[in-house]
Amino acid sequence: MLRQNEEIDRLKLTRINDDQQLEDLELRGELVSIHESKAMLIAPNIEMNRRFCRPWTRAFLEDLSQAFYTQFHQPIQLTSAVRTVDQQARLQRWNHNAAPIDGDTASSHLAGLTIDIGKRPMSIRQRAWFDQYVLKLQQLGLVEAAEERRQACYHIMVSNRYDDYRDAPVDFRANR
Numbered sequence: 559m560l561r562q563n564e565e566i567d568r569l570k571l572t573r574i575n576d577d578q579q580l581e582d583l584e585l586r587g588e589l590v591s592i593h594e595s596k597a598m599l600i601a602p603n604i605e606m607n608r609r610f611c612r613p614w615t616r617a618f619l620e621d622l623s624q625a626f627y628t629q630f631h632q633p634i635q636l637t638s639a640v641r642t643v644d645q646q647a648r649l650q651r652w653n654h655n656a657a658p659i660d661g662d663t664a665s666s667h668l669a670g671l672t673i674d675i676g677k678r679p680m681s682i683r684q685r686a687w688f689d690q691y692v693l694k695l696q697q698l699g700l701v702e703a704a705e706e707r708r709q710a711c712y713h714i715m716v717s718n719r720y721d722d723y724r725d726a727p728v729d730f731r732a733n734r
Contacts, residue, residue, distance in 0.1 A: 561702050565671065565717055573668035575643045577607065589670050590616050592639055597627035601637045601676065610640045612670045615716040617724055618701065619673055625691060630684055637711050638674035641667040666702075666715045674711040688712065698723065 574580050583589040589610040594600050598619065600609060611619070623634050666672040677685060692714060695701045700723055702715045 565666075565702065565715065569669075569671075569718060571669040571671070573643055574640065574670065577642060580607065580610070580640065580642055583670070584610055588612070589640060592616055592619065592636065592673075595620075595623065595633075597633050598623035599633045599635045601635055604636070604639065608638075608640055610670060611673060612716070612718070614718045614720045614724075615671055615673060618695075618714075618716045618720050621724065622675075622691065626684070626688065629687060632679075632684075635676040635679060636673060637676040637709075638667060639672075640670040643668060671717075672713065672715040674706075674709070674713050676711050677705070678710045695720075695723075 572579075574583065580589070584591075590613050592600065592609045592611060619636070626632070626634050675688075677688075680688065689705075692701060692703045692712065696703050700717050700720045702717075704713045705711075706713050
């Protein structure tokens with residue numbers, strides 16, 4: 559959580575306080591919508607106004623879901639994306655695993671950088687593949703990931719440096 563908040567501070571991003579601020583960021587294009595595809599399902603409990611993230615986070619999510627689908631012919635499931643401070647405070651009331659709304663360990667969902675991917679539908683083989691995919695990007699400093707046990711999900715914060723990596727020639731990326 560410390561590294562995730564350092565990334566938010568490095569990018570000079572604000573934590574999203576409420577629905578009005580969330581809507582303003584959407585209108586300015588600082589947050590982009592996430593859409594279901596054959597490679598990615600969105601958990602039905604995610605409200606439509608919470609299906610947003612930073613553009614580079616969506617790029618990562620699209621790449622990850624397509625790579626997973628190509629490998630296993632099954633979609634991944636998005637279980638969480640952007641949250642507001644108001645929403646996070648409500649979540650803390652019943653979910654003791656929920657991060658705080660401020661401080662060095664505040665939730666990175668509040669800045670729109672982070673997504674959660676459900677791991678319940680994944681087999682052991684699929685989880686091993688997923689772990690390796692994310693680990694490679696974490697070693698490159700492009701994501702900061704954690705496997706949550708209580709919530710049965712992967713919590714992944716994506717750096718804006720992911721765009722540079724994504725735009726690099728494929729042979730260059732393979733050698734990194």
